[in-house]
Amino acid sequence: xxxxxxxxxxxxxxxxxxxxxxxxxxxxxxxxxxxxxxxxxxxxxxxxxxxxxxxxxxxxxxxxxxxxxxxxxxxxxxxxxxxxxxxxxxxxxxxxxxxxxxxxxxxxxxxxxxxxxxxxxxxxxxxxxxxxxxxxxxxxxxxxxxxxxxxxxxxxxxxxxxxxxxxxxxxxxxxxxxxxxxxxxxxxxxxxxxxxxxxxxxxxxxxxxxxxxxxxxxxxxxxxxxxxxxxxxxxxxxxxxxxxxxxxxxxxxxxxxxxxxxxxxxxxxxxxxxxxxxxxxxxxxxxxxxxxxxxxxxxxxxx
Ligand SMILES: [Zn+2]
Numbered sequence: 001x002x003x004x005x006x007x008x009x010x011x012x013x014x015x016x017x018x019x020x021x022x023x024x025x026x027x028x029x030x031x032x033x034x035x036x037x038x039x040x041x042x043x044x045x046x047x048x049x050x051x052x053x054x055x056x057x058x059x060x061x062x063x064x065x066x067x068x069x070x071x072x073x074x075x076x077x078x079x080x081x082x083x084x085x086x087x088x089x090x091x092x093x094x095x096x097x098x099x100x101x102x103x104x105x106x107x108x109x110x111x112x113x114x115x116x117x118x119x120x121x122x123x124x125x126x127x128x129x130x131x132x133x134x135x136x137x138x139x140x141x142x143x144x145x146x147x148x149x150x151x152x153x154x155x156x157x158x159x160x161x162x163x164x165x166x167x168x169x170x171x172x173x174x175x176x177x178x179x180x181x182x183x184x185x186x187x188x189x190x191x192x193x194x195x196x197x198x199x200x201x202x203x204x205x206x207x208x209x210x211x212x213x214x215x216x217x218x219x220x221x222x223x224x225x226x227x228x229x230x231x232x233x234x235x236x237x238x239x240x241x242x243x244x245x246x247x248x249x250x251x252x253x254x255x256x257x258x259x260x261x262x263x264x265x266x267x268x269x270x271x272x273x274x275x276x277x278x279x280x281x282x283x284x285x286x287x288x289x290x291x292x293x294x295x296x297x298x299x300x301x302x303x
Contacts, residue, residue, distance in 0.1 A: 101137060192234075
């Protein structure tokens with residue numbers, strides 16, 4: 001009897017130490033004038049997070065949320081105990097030649113000015129498309145701005161393509177294709193678990209440990225519908241949810257790599273510096289998902 005109790009305590013402590021941990025982050029936000037379901041999607045995601053007792057972080061972009069109505073949806077996150085970071089105004093790709101440092105910094109500044117008064121705001125910046133600069137001047141110029149404005153990292157460790165699965169979701173929903181929606185749900189969950197495991201493996205290969213992860217998702221219809229299923233599947237696969245403040249305490253988020261072009265997941269960048277072979281660039285993109293869609297008999301889908 002005594003041994004059983006001891007074993008139980010031991011196995012519990014081993015489990016709690018070895019459980020892989022992740023925080024959820026949601027990018028962009030929605031503009032109610034463009035997306036009629038915006039308020040419903042926002043509400044459903046927040047409800048699922050509440051039901052699962054998870055505190056997440058939202059990185060809104062002004063150009064994605066529109067005017068005051070969109071900002072009101074963003075402010076709901078802060079009121080419900082989630083964090084709000086800055087994802088700029090114009091949602092530009094810093095690696096594009098036609099995006100100048102001056103224009104980019106002005107866009108970051110406008111995001112900061114709009115979001116900083118919201119409850120739950122934290123000085124964390126999430127680079128649109130996870131692109132951190134294609135020249136040293138741009139990369140270091142933005143890093144200097146972040147430093148001067150006392151910003152901390154808003155990086156992700158697990159990159160994924162939920163935005164692409166959302167496009168399929170919207171299409172099948174419009175067609176009321178329940179059979180394909182059911183397959184898509186499995187394909188979507190499989191994709192997220194696969195990416196989480198891939199990036200965790202990169203960490204094990206380089207850092208020899210599983211860090212506190214941050215997963216990239218978006219405020220989109222697919223997550224309004226299936227975030228609860230995603231959370232359940234991650235828990236079943238041994239993942240434990242933590243809040244973003246806790247996740248960002250991991251020292252990996254203090255690392256700034258001197259690579260060009262800069263960006264992608266922080267673990268992808270670390271792996272690049274370590275010389276890990278066969279890293280994809282960009283790390284996540286639509287063509288990579290065709291094999292997964294075939295696995296779930298969804299390959300013939302045209303958007
Ligand atoms: Zn974005």
